[in-house]
Amino acid sequence: MTRTPPTTVARVRLWRWRRNPLRRHSDVVEAWIVLAGWVLALAVGILAGLVAARTSASGFTARQARVHPVSAVVTSDAARTPAASDGYGDDRVWAVVRWTDRDGSVHTDRAKVVPGATAGSRVTVWTNRADRIVPAPLVGSAADLQAALTGALVAPAAGALVWGAGWLVRDRLIRRRMAEWDAEWKHIGPRWGNLSGGRG
Template sequence: MTRTPPETITPIRLWRWRRNPLRRHGDLVEAWVVLLTWIFVVLGGALAGWAAASSVDSALAERRDQVHEVRAVLTGPAPKTAPSRGGYDDDRVWAKVRWTDGKGAVHTDKAKVSPGTPAGTTVDLWTDGTGRTVPPPASMAESLLQTVLTGVLVAQITGTAVWAGGRLVCGTLVRRRLAEWDEEWSRVGPEWRRLSGGRG
């Protein structure tokens, strides 16, 4: 028996999209499912990532608008040693500070300073609209990094979810096609064996 050399076998590309006697309705449906899945993976992932990045960017910009930097003065000397609270705390200590806002109102609160900072030292801190001290807002570089990472992560998660859904649908179509083949073979098989003299 002569074998056909592998290099002479030409694969039929996009056979599900071409009219041919072997193509079934389920093959065309599967081709559409695959095409639409990849379109939604790319476009859906990109749109979801862009929406998430825009939301994060807006939230960070809004927080920058709600806080402002003030110069405060230590009302007393800061402790000389920082309390030991594990490796997650920095080496600074809490000290009482006082500042005057733009309306002339005097505020007092606590801020983190270096141990042993003398009274009267000027420190920079951030406050919100109520005059409470708050952590500093993210810098422009930090905001850009958070925005980009959020967009990429959401785009990847969305694309993966869509791709998994498409694979699930394709798997269902393949199982249905195999069941149809079994059903047809149960009808054709006995006749085929009879015509071939019982072989196979």
């Protein structure tokens, strides 16, 4: 007994763009929606990434203009080991420091210093306009890297939103096409049955 080889169905690529008797207007519209969705997703993603990177870089520059470094003195010996629950991800410890601003006013605040820093040690801290110690601003390559990472994260997110909107439009079009097919079958189906019965 010979086996009949399985029938393989060749997938026709780009069939919505080719002229054929089974292609409908909705198929062409769907093809354009898919193409436009990908193009817009790519364009919007790149544009959003560039804007986010530039905005982030501008924010770093603006923050740097609002703070300034000062030389402070550690007022008492700092701990030799960082606290286990510090949560800052570095090896520095908290200590009280004192500094004098430009008008001669003396200020004290807590800052991160190297473990074991002795009283009288000088450290550089960053302060804001209210004379409070703030984290050092990102500058140079660190700021450039952070801005680039921000753009790299925003770009695919923005592109995905645009692609998702295109997918929703396409899904609605498919549902509409299925409804049209169902309505046509309800109209033609009984006639098809009568033709089949007449031939029998």
